[in-house]
Amino acid sequence: MLAFKTTQFDQLTPRQLQAIYKLRIQIFVVEQNCAYQDVDDTDLTASHLMGTAANGQLVAYARLMKEPDDQARFGRIVVSAAARGNGNGQALIRAAIAEIQRLWPATTQINIQAQHYLDRFYRSFGFKPVSAVYLEDGIPHQDMILKL
Numbered sequence: 609m610l611a612f613k614t615t616q617f618d619q620l621t622p623r624q625l626q627a628i629y630k631l632r633i634q635i636f637v638v639e640q641n642c643a644y645q646d647v648d649d650t651d652l653t654a655s656h657l658m659g660t661a662a663n664g665q666l667v668a669y670a671r672l673m674k675e676p677d678d679q680a681r682f683g684r685i686v687v688s689a690a691a692r693g694n695g696n697g698q699a700l701i702r703a704a705i706a707e708i709q710r711l712w713p714a715t716t717q718i719n720i721q722a723q724h725y726l727d728r729f730y731r732s733f734g735f736k737p738v739s740a741v742y743l744e745d746g747i748p749h750q751d752m753i754l755k756l
Contacts, residue, residue: 610659610668610696612703614711617652627666628656635686644745646684657707659687659700667691668700672708678716680708701733709756716756724748 615624632646650673659668668691671684682704687697708715722730724741730752739751 610661610691610699612657612659612668612699612707614655614657614672614707616655620656624656624658624666628658628669631666631669631686631688632684634688636684639689640747642745642747655707655711657682657700657704659696659703661691668696670700670704672704672711674712674715675719678712678714679719680712680715680717681719682708683721697729698732701730705733705754718754718756720752720754721749722752724750 620628629647636642636644636646650671653673655672657670657672658666661667667688669684669686670682673681673683675681685697685700685704687700705718708718718735720730720735721744722735725748727737727750733754735752735754737750737752741748741750743749
C-alpha cells in the first residue's frame, strides 16, 4: 500500500526533488531509451504527487497541472520497475484523479498524452482517445480525455 502526498515545487525538499528526478529519468530516459528534456519549467508550477512505499522510498509519481476552461492534465506518470505488477499503477491513477478534483474542484475534464501501449489501462479509468496515434520522442502516444 502506497502513501500518497501532493506537494508544490517550492515545498519539495532537496531529497524529494532528487528522488523525483531520479525516478523519472530511470524510467523515461534509461528504461525507455529516450533522450529528451525531462526537467522543464512545468515542474515549477505543477503539483507533484508522490507515492512512497512503507520504507519511505519514492516508487510512484505523477505531475498534475491546471489548464484553462476547467480542465486539468497529468503527466510524467511513473512506477518504479520493482513496484509494478501489484496495483500501484492503478493506485497512482486513482490518486491523481482524486487530487485533481481536490485541488481544482471545478475541473470537468482531465487531458493526458498517453503512451499508446497503455491504451487499455487508461480506458479502464474512463479515458477515451481523442487523437490518432502519433510519435513523441520516438514513442507512440495518443491524446486521451476523462470527462468528470
